[in-house]
């Protein structure tokens with residue numbers, strides 16, 4: 001189910017999240033959970049554009065101290081319910097990515113899963129802020145759709161300039177060490193909005209540890 005960008009994203013996403021169903025499911029994104037070996041208990045994580053909480057709740061279940069934000073109050077309310085049901089604590093916030101208080105060198109992990117709401121200018125600000133908020137040695141785990149997804153039409157923004165290529169990500173994250181860059185096709189089964197054959201990109205990148 002592809003969608004166009006919209007002028008009032010909080011309201012649009014509130015409507016999408018208004019039912020009882022979790023529209024991307026309650027299980028974590030598969031690319032994220034395939035990297036569970038990276039996560040050390042007690043470390044800090046930020047989930048960006050966290051939606052209904054499936055990824056932040058899973059991160060908390062890995063023993064991490066998790067902050068999360070999303071522009072949709074309805075999504076955040078459902079995320080809180082999911083965390084309560086799972087018996088874990090997440091510091092949930094309603095925030096636009098441009099208004100979030102991006103603390104410098106704050107997180108061991110930043111997770112950005114399908115945050116392709118951002119047009120190129122917003123995306124550049126978002127990616128710069130992600131780099132700023134990582135601790136030296138910290139990891140970014142990111143998943144998105146590639147331009148080929150426009151052929152599949154099974155999820156994501158229907159706008160070419162919101163989609164990611166390997167070249168784009170390597171350029172935006174040139175200061176990070178690319179641990180994994182995976183361009184692939186897979187059958188997604190994430191609730192009702194991400195379902196079917198999909199053209200994906202997954203990246204794990206590390207801010208170089210501080211020199212001793």
Ligand SMILES: C[S@@+](CC[C@H](N)C(=O)[O-])C[C@H]1O[C@@H](n2cnc3c(N)ncnc32)[C@H](O)[C@@H]1O
Pocket residue numbers: 009013024029048049050051052053054055069070071072075095096097098112113114115116117
């Ligand atoms: C495709 S959903 C992905 C949600 C979540 N990351 C996941 O994988 O389940 C995109 C999310 O971005 C949020 N969003 C849209 N525009 C935003 C903005 N400007 N700042 C923060 N979040 C935004 C939406 O409310 C929605 O929850």
